[in-house]
Amino acid sequence: MKKTYHGSCHCKKISYEVDIDLAEGTGKCNCTYCWKLRWWGAKAKPDAFRLIAGQEATGYGFPTDKFITRALCTNCAVTSFGWGNIPQIGGDFISINLACLDDLDPAELIAAPVTYMDGRADNWWHPPAETRHL
Numbered sequence: 707m708k709k710t711y712h713g714s715c716h717c718k719k720i721s722y723e724v725d726i727d728l729a730e731g732t733g734k735c736n737c738t739y740c741w742k743l744r745w746w747g748a749k750a751k752p753d754a755f756r757l758i759a760g761q762e763a764t765g766y767g768f769p770t771d772k773f774i775t776r777a778l779c780t781n782c783a784v785t786s787f788g789w790g791n792i793p794q795i796g797g798d799f800i801s802i803n804l805a806c807l808d809d810l811d812p813a814e815l816i817a818a819p820v821t822y823m824d825g826r827a828d829n830w831w832h833p834p835a836e837t838r839h840l
Contacts, residue, residue: 708754711807715784720760720777722787724802726750728818732804734840737825739776741840743785747801748818752789755800773830774801794831 707727714721732748734740740747763777776788786806791798804815822833822840834840 711802712809713786713802713806714808715760715779715782715786715806717779717782717784718759719781720763720779720784720786721758722760723756723758724750724787724800724807725754726802728814731821732815732818733821733823734837735823735825735830736834736840737823740825743803744805745785746804746815746820747788748804749795749799749801751796752798752800755787755802 707729708725709727710723710725712721712723726748728748730748732746734746739745760777760779762780764780765775765777773792774788774790776785778785784806786803788801788803789799790801804810822837823830824832824834826834
């Protein structure tokens with residue numbers, strides 16, 4: 707069942723609401739960006755996402771990143787969400803950094819299924835051989 711969560715960067719200059727169902731799954735990737743950020747994400751459709759503040763946030767996309775642009779707060783440097791279009795997962799999406807959901811109960815996160823992606827080997831649709839570190 708979808709639930710409305712409130713998210714933000716650390717300084718709260720970027721804030722949003724998003725309707726997601728964590729039971730539909732979350733994702734962890736081993737690409738260099740997700741690895742360095744320890745990104746644990748969940749996806750939402752754009753109509754389930756409402757940006758409240760931070761329209762001026764800088765969009766950051768690694769030069770070789772074909773999939774997602776991220777909202778990087780220019781004040782606190784936290785990336786709380788991103789957006790992109792991947793036809794294989796249904797087109798336009800918002801990726802939520804679960805660590806930035808202000809009202810997420812840890813029990814909900816523990817119960818959420820996780821899909822692992824081997825972005826480091828550009829093998830996005832399969833898990834890496836090792837996932838314990840993600």
